[in-house]
Amino acid sequence: MSRKFLSGNEAFAEGIRLARPEVISAYPITPQTIVVERLSEMVEDGSLKAEYVHVESEHSALSCAIGASAAGARAFTATSSQGLLYMAECLYYAAGGRFPIVMMNADRSTALPWNIYGDQRDSLSQLDSGWIQAYAENAQEALDLALMSYKIAENKAVSTPFMANLDGFVLTHTYETVEIPDREQADRFLPPYETDNRIDFDNPKNMAFSAGPDTNYIFKYREHEGVLAAKAVIAETEKEFAEIFGRQYTGLTESYLTEDADYILITLGSIAGLCRETADKLRSRGVKAGVLRIRYMRPFPNEEIARELKNAKGYGVLEKDISFGNEGAVYTNVNSALKKAGLTINGGNFIGGLGGRNISAADIEDIFNHIADGKDGVHFLGIGGSDNG
């Protein structure tokens, strides 16, 4: 184990080096670019033995990764924002073909208006693409996710591509001290990729075929089962990770002071730290505040959310997303989890951070006040409520 002072992007690249991808398809886009730059240096200096392909677009980046995965190789690519949207067709393709590619996405605003800063409208728009979606909070978690992602994605019951999301700039470009696992330990944790879902010269295959109305839904059902199977696999993987590296993650969600909390703020990504700090402050004033950080949007933590919110008086969902004409996607998902669990709790949706707009401690305190007032509906931080009748 060594310690280095790294940005989120660099930490993720370190995790990928340890994961030994065999094919990397690379195309630059801010704020992801540093990942592919670092990986190119690792390939150049020989510390990462991979085919590094300079593709000419994001569509080709993922298409190339699919081809490599179909050849049985461990494949990696990275993107952000417009790039993620440009390759969207290939997201569904990779998932439907059950190719366990790992892709880092630097969460960034989507045009128009043009904006390079962080929000989560890019990845949240792709929740239905069939990928596992994880959201890191800090650089250490980003590195650890990079290593765990392949083990989860490549598990035979899962066989699903994995999107690791890092908040643009706030996480991708912020430096922290990060523990880098030893290569031997990483190799022990993550063995080489083995699969039957690949080109085979002894038993040639027709892959990525058509399936008509009689059989198509069976493939889709299996795809759904694969993503659901990731729930147990994530838990097993984190347990094994903790045994080897000493850091224990908490599955699909991470709870902070939720056990006895009256008011729980649900969020995801790097803003969670400020939310916890604000909860501490409110606790010191006698307000029972808690924070639930969603680590995985797919598979979605329905049970975890219901369990944590069971005794709460109110909740809020703070997210950097809006599904225009409705509400944030995370809020929709959270409400569905509560409905399925038969819970009726007042909860509001707080839309913030769009286009990288700062979310302050005061904003978060305001959110808790709204929650305590029992307000629901959709609120844009700094603008106000919207009629979501």
Add this chain to the structure above:
Amino acid sequence: MANKTAESISREEFFYGHKACAGCGGSLAVRAALKVLGRNAVSVLPAGCMSAVGFNFPQLCFSNNSIISTFAGTASMLTGVEAGLRAKGYKDFTAVGFAGDGGTADIGIQALSGAIDRNDNIIYICYDNEAYMNTGIQKSGLTPFGAKTTTTPAGRNIHGNIRPKKNMFEIAAAHDIPYAATASVGYLPDFIAKVKKASQIQGTKYIHVIAPCPTGWGVAPDETVDIAREVVDSGLWYLAEYENGRFTLNHKPKEFTSVEAYLKKQGRFKHLDDEDIRVITESRDKKWDYINSSFEYSGK
């Protein structure tokens, strides 16, 4: 140059039992190319006729490893397959793409250009039937001037497609690709020889083969090969190669057959008037002036 002939080509079938239309030129090109490349060919086919007719679960028609790519992603998936297999330690294989004219010259041209630019070790074969046939005969960038398609109707005001074909062969060559060639399923031994040659060259290879679609062209299913010969014999297509920075013409008709006769036997050109035919003939002659002045001739 022909070291594979009708006599020496494999009797093994790799693309068999598919549901292509009778007389399909594209399926003939795929079938012949795979016979040359053999069982270690890995074929990548985008959405299009050949994937639509060959990959319907559970009726899967390729006996070599084959995979459908996204429509735009023939070349980029070939790149990934080639890199992935190489990374896994395989040496004895050929990554070959079979994409139609729309998949190549329109939606797939970016990925193709990228692959040639990287000089990825792949063979890309464009089977050109001169329109989006799978979706029902719509104009592509390779639909010839005057052709009637379902999006370029032949009416009183407009006589079908108003633009000439892009020259994908010369576009590929302009990348200084290691090997590019044109072919026609009407001259099958020439096509077969070019596929063989491509398989022995390192880097990116591009072969553009004219593959008539009787359904879309408005000819009888048993006329595919004849019409694919006639397009060459009338000078509206040519058999050539690009290698080591030089263009070579492989076949020089002593005298061109009638352009009008070629056009008028096809439903898609029936509406053309004398002026249209004059324009097509003039553009052919201009092209041949260029070929004769810039290409070496490999024949005697």
